[in-house]
Amino acid sequence: MVDKINDTTNTKIKPLLAEHNGDIELVEVRDGVAYVKLLGACSNCPSARFTMEELVCGVLKEIPGVKNVQMADPIGREMLDFARQLLRK
Template sequence: MIESKIKPKLIAHYGNIELVKVENGIVEVKLLGACSGCPSAKFTLEDIVLVGLQEEIPEVKEVLLVNEVSGELIDMAKKILNKEK
């Protein structure tokens, strides 16, 4: 469902989505690309992701955004900061 209906909509706007976890009707996702950190992410979750999922899977109660910083990004930041010393 995410792959076929939601992901193409986000990719069209240079974004992407990754499913993290599904438990007890709660879906956790990461927004990637241009969608990551976008001020409209809340609306994307509500209007595109939640509505899209509920059309096919009515048991979905909520969609939560996971804002984890990747280990790769942390390592890159450490390298940059260490060079400045």
């Protein structure tokens, strides 16, 4: 499924985002949920939510097995786990 998501992203989503100096990256797929990051100009764009809902989700949910698409946490799990360990001490 990851290959299909990447292929679809490269052919259908990235060219549209590139028109606005943006990009997208697939971070992971877990339990049918694709976690993505918007990059470049799209990362801080006021329309990022609309882009996610209307473009990215709409296109990627057409792929069999993709139940949902969400923005990846800006902070990785490893960093969060490290911070939790520090706070517990």
